[in-house]
Amino acid sequence: MARKTGSHSEITGPRIRAAAQHLFARHGYAAVSMRQIAAEVGVQAGALYLYTPDKQSLLADLMRDHLESLLAATAALPSQPSPADRLAQFARFHIGYHIERPDAVFIAYMELRNLEPAQFAEIEALRRRYEDVLEDILRAGHRAGQFSIPDSKLATMALIAMLTGVTNWYREGGRLRRHDVEAIYADMALKSVGALAQP
Numbered sequence: 001m002a003r004k005t006g007s008h009s010e011i012t013g014p015r016i017r018a019a020a021q022h023l024f025a026r027h028g029y030a031a032v033s034m035r036q037i038a039a040e041v042g043v044q045a046g047a048l049y050l051y052t053p054d055k056q057s058l059l060a061d062l063m064r065d066h067l068e069s070l071l072a073a074t075a076a077l078p079s080q081p082s083p084a085d086r087l088a089q090f091a092r093f094h095i096g097y098h099i100e101r102p103d104a105v106f107i108a109y110m111e112l113r114n115l116e117p118a119q120f121a122e123i124e125a126l127r128r129r130y131e132d133v134l135e136d137i138l139r140a141g142h143r144a145g146q147f148s149i150p151d152s153k154l155a156t157m158a159l160i161a162m163l164t165g166v167t168n169w170y171r172e173g174g175r176l177r178r179h180d181v182e183a184i185y186a187d188m189a190l191k192s193v194g195a196l197a198q199p
Contacts, residue, residue: 083141
């Protein structure tokens with residue numbers, strides 16, 4: 001929402017959203033009040049309503065932006081010659097993208113339960129669109145005889161959980177470099193569906 005005439009120039013939507021994302025990720029949506037978000041930004045609570053109707057809308061906006069950006073980045077990935085190559089690329093991409101955004105990832109996966117029904121349906125549909133990208137890869141690999149998958153939906157959920165879990169423990173400067181983690185997880189993803197590791 002655009003800044004209203006007369007509001008202070010430093011009170012911006014992005015600052016409010018960044019503060020809300022930080023607090024929701026650290027303390028949980030239910031435990032954070034609009035007053036706390038305002039204090040984090042350094043404004044009066046009433047100023048927040050120039051940018052968002054309520055806390056629920058703020059949560060949904062954060063989730064929507066994260067998932068729409070994720071889908072756009074996924075769509076921009078270069079094409080690959082085989083389902084195995086596509087799966088390896090997806091695994092590397094998922095980890096690299098999500099490692100950069102741990103707060104957004106936590107909110108998108110853990111706070112769905114706090115959305116009202118209409119907003120839940122919208123956000124869940126976006127999340128399913130992303131999961132469908134992976135399931136399409138798995139189905140293509142199964143059809144081509146490259147993957148052994150008893151149930152593509154279950155395999156999709158298992159792989160998403162495995163790949164997303166990296167954000168819970170990965171820290172820059174640790175024992176493994178990011179590139180190493182991406183490569184190892186891509187290899188595990190391929191092996192989990194009965195495919196050979198990619199070079």
